[in-house]
Amino acid sequence: MNTAPQLAFAGDCRQAFEFYARLMGGVITVMNTFGANEDKALPPGSTAAAPDQVRFAELSLGHSVLRGNDVPPDQHVPMQGFSVSLHIEGANEARRIFEALSEGGTVTTPLAEVDWADRVDLVDRFGMVTDRFGVPWLVLAVKG
Known part of the structure; x- marks a missing residue:
């Protein structure tokens, strides 16, 4: 599945x-x-x-x-109640994608280091954005 x-x-x-x-x-x-x-x-x-x-x-x-x-x-209903989660290798690539998704969209949570990163071995940065097309995204920079 x-x-x-x-x-x-x-x-x-x-x-x-x-x-x-x-x-x-x-x-x-x-x-x-x-x-x-x-x-x-x-x-x-x-x-x-x-x-x-x-x-x-x-x-x-x-x-x-x-x-x-x-x-x-x-008949279109704005997307809500979910996010598409992107796990992106490396902070620089995550920043590039987050910034592009942010253009014309709405940042809910800026992409930043998170205080819980040391407890989650793979995550370095986290951010939330709804892009200009209305799609909600969770962007996580993961360590390679």
Whole structure:
């Protein structure tokens, strides 16, 4: 078994996934639009977004996968109640990614050394940010 977050966007899934791929060195393995898949049935309870909107996207990030899609703007609910946790090797790389995610977003907890790091052998820094696409992230710098 494995898990993969599935994020719902209000029309900017493509922009978000292209940004994440560049930022994190990932590879977009799937980017299907509603218009290119009109002949395929939607899952029960789903509503099609505009033809140019993303029906399904998948981003490979090392051994992890991030999935996403667009929903009609009137059906979009802001993401809450979870965070996507990034465990990044090295404080400098964690800082680079955290700062990029922060641009146009909201920092909840600045990336900083944590007083509990000495009790958690692998963690060096921790921060929380919601990016400009509305995705909440936990960024942890882990020791290599």
